[in-house]
Amino acid sequence: MSGVVEHATRLGPHLARVVAVEPLGGLALVRIELDPRTDVGTPGQFHMLSNPAGHDYLPRPVGLIQLDDGVGFVVDQASAASDMAGPEIAVLGPLGRGFDLSETNAETTLLVAAGFGLTVMPGIGRLHSGIRLIAGLRQADHLPLLDHVTGTTIDAPQVAPDLVTDPLIDALAGGQYSQVLAAGPAGLGAAVARICADHGVASQIALEAPMACGFGACNGCAVQLDGAWKRCCIDGPVVDGQRLLA
Amino acid sequence: MSITVGRLKLAQPLLNGSGTWDAEQAHRIFGDANPGLAGFVTKTITPEPRAGNPAPRIAPSRQGLLNSIGLPGPGREAFLATVLPYLRTIVAGPIICSVGGFSLADYVDTVAALEGDPACAAIELNVSCPNVESGCASIGGDAGETERLTHAARQVTTKPLFVKLSASVADIATIAKAAEAGGADALVCVNTVKATAVDRRTGKSWFGGGGGGLSGAAIKPVALHAVVACREVTTLDIIGLGGVESADDVRDLLAAGACAVALGTALFRNPALAYTISADLAP
DSSP states (O other): OHHHHHHHHHHOOEEEEEEEEEEETTEEEEEEEOOTTOOOOSBTBEEEEEOTTSSOSSOEEEOOEEETTEEEEEEEHHHHHTTTTOSEEEEEEEESBOOOOTTOOTTTEEEEEEGGGGGGHHHHHHHSTTOEEEEEOOSGGGHHHHHHHHTTTSOSOEEESSOSHHHHHHHHHTSOOSEEEEESSHHHHHHHHHHHHHTTOEEEEEOOOOOSSSSSSSOOOEEEETTEEEEHHHHOBEEEGGGGOO | OOEEETTEEESSSEEEOTTSOOHHHHHHHHSOSSTTOSSEEOOOBOSSOBOOOOSOOEEEETTEEEEOOOOOBOOHHHIIIIIHHHHHHHOSSOEEEEEOOSSHHHHHHHHHHHHTOTTOOEEEEEOOOSSSSSSTHHHHTOHHHHHHHHHHHHHHOOSOEEEEEOSSSSOHHHHHHHHHHHTOSEEEEOOOEEOOOBOTTTSSBSSTTSOOEEESGGGHHHHHHHHHHHHHHOOSEEEEESSOOSHHHHHHHHHHTOSEEEEOTHHHHOTTHHHHHHHHHOO
């Protein structure tokens, strides 16, 4: 049966050790030590995380964050206090399609994010120092998250206390930007895609949807793309903004 | 541990439940179309392409998963032309095609179309999906309808014919006997149990497509009851499924009278689960 066990360990999920749980305003940063067979993936990809000893029956899709000194993920404090704080977390991934960063640079690419979508942006900022971010921060609790995980890679994030759309329209009017990368709730993605299309600017949107598996099996993460129901985990979570406008 | 279930030979007793695994995506992502499974049971094939139900489609439940997916799929023609030939190149072991529809003719036409395709090793009639507007569960909830459908399918196929039952019926044993009378080779016990999540504002189903079905550990006792009840009234082979997560769960279903066991919701958490269970079952 050694071959069987070998197959099982190759597929995953693989256990990650929880190193620390740090309060982050109303959220929590969970620092983990990944199994060497698991990698963080590219910005926009996700992992399915679950606590083998926890109460949640199903894993949840979470984006891992490459920190200066390790790997972590952000959850709300209630989750951190219960299911997602270990001592071990089962990690399956990376899964899904991340951002295509082949045309990305700090001069012509603009980032827009809100809510947990903010956790995607440090990974891009790490690759493109000085890139501009418009951050939708309705909840003051989310501010420490941005301070903590962006470090110096994203300079002076522009905070939008209300909607990100007004500063986005202002930014695109200048004609500097040819591409917008966005992550956040469904309403944000649709609005960003529409505004970018109106300005003739390309957009990539990281979508959010509830998932049971993350690899196309459950069909639970239906999102509207090209006017039809598609699986967010397979077609996305990062999609061309045009696909939201059909 | 090779076995035979309903005239279908399997190298070992573990399969997936229909609709709980996507062999194409698993092959692409994990490099293993049906990891640790003796074959592959397809998602239910409907006559026409279906988009599936609007979101939301899933909701968590204590020790389970609620879903209202609505049988999305490419339809019979595309399945036969492109999906099944590709599956045959990537799946290890036999492919069992799940067939659904909204009338007796829907089922019979698909079964007849599959009869001539050697890539299809066996056919499973889904008469128990709770998440479509008609057909399926309404057929499987009635003994007469179940017997008529099974008999009609039997007339157009020589392949092993399985009937997947619902526990959300007054008496599953009656339905099992009807499937046997109609000419089934095996029973599959059970599909998701009718259940829902409620939108507090409206008092109606929270799911975009309405309805809902419960799967996962919460329904293992329901599956055990179904297998015991069917075992008492038929001699048909039984594939047991519902809440299987471990080798002990498999042992329980086998002890209750199943000869093979399918994994479902637990595969979402651990795509390698069949390998783990096989290792644990090994003497």
